[in-house]
Amino acid sequence: DAGVTQSPTHLIKTRGQQVTLRCSPISGHKSVSWYQQVLGQGPQFIFQYYEKEERGRGNFPDRFSARQFPNYSSELNVNALLLGDSALYLCASSFRDRLGDIQYFGAGTRLSVL
Amino acid sequence: AQSVTQLDSQVPVFEEAPVELRCNYSSSVSVYLFWYVQYPNQGLQLLLKYLSGSTLVKGINGFEAEFNKSQTSFHLRKPSVHISDTAEYFCAVSFSGGYNKLIFGAGTRLAVHP
Numbered sequence: 519d520a521g522v523t524q525s526p527t528h529l530i531k532t533r534g535q536q537v538t539l540r541c542s543p544i545s546g547h548k549s550v551s552w553y554q555q556v557l558g559q560g561p562q563f564i565f566q567y568y569e570k571e572e573r574g575r576g577n578f579p580d581r582f583s584a585r586q587f588p589n590y591s592s593e594l595n596v597n598a599l600l601l602g603d604s605a606l607y608l609c610a611s612s613f614r615d616r617l618g619d620i621q622y623f624g625a626g627t628r629l630s631v632l
Numbered sequence: 633a634q635s636v637t638q639l640d641s642q643v644p645v646f647e648e649a650p651v652e653l654r655c656n657y658s659s660s661v662s663v664y665l666f667w668y669v670q671y672p673n674q675g676l677q678l679l680l681k682y683l684s685g686s687t688l689v690k691g692i693n694g695f696e697a698e699f700n701k702s703q704t705s706f707h708l709r710k711p712s713v714h715i716s717d718t719a720e721y722f723c724a725v726s727f728s729g730g731y732n733k734l735i736f737g738a739g740t741r742l743a744v745h746p
Contacts, residue, residue, distance in 0.1 A: 560736030560738050561734070563733040574733050576733070618664045618683050620678070620681060623668070623675040625675040
């Protein structure tokens with residue numbers, strides 16, 4: 519079975535530009551979450567979507583936005599890029615175990631802002 | 633506020649030796665606990681999880697972890713490590729109820745030497 523797939527794998531942008539990252543969840547998973555991992559740190563939660571609705575948002579500026587499509591795939595958009603947005607962006611899809619969500623991660627998109 | 637602390641940023645160990653990676657969390661509500669592993673230039677792979685039941689949890693690649701509610705800890709152990717275990721290990725917590733976002737620790741770099 520295919521895991522979580524993210525595209526592109528690498529991306530180079532300049533300050534002020536806009537970027538769109540894409541994620542396809544594992545088949546049957548209806549929830550997608552996005553995380554930002556800055557070099558040398560643990561991932562930080564950005565968004566979670568379930569059935570196309572935003573369920574939660576982390577402490578990120580409004581330059582960050584996301585959406586989920588009817589096929590449960592998702593896009594993360596970042597406007598007006600800053601140097602500090604350089605990071606590995608991870609997408610996770612999840613299903614609900616009888617007790618809680620189990621999140622499975624893709625390989626990530628590495629964004630470099632110059 | 634909920635948080636996760638990984639007490640060691642780096643753990644060097646010789647091949648075939650035992651290892652323990654420490655994780656403590658703070659929370660006023662019930663938690664779910666996870667360990668993920670990240671190999672260089674890759675995403676996160678789920679090693680093991682604690683949702684309820686037995687406090688000793690076994691995962692993939694010979695790893696296990698023990699949930700200690702009184703000490704708010706979830707330490708990861710392996711009785712005999714291999715060179716291939718060299719990676720970054722992240723402890724994460726989510727909270728029962730709500731939308732189950734993951735809060736990660738800063739990570740522990742496990743370096744296995746021959």
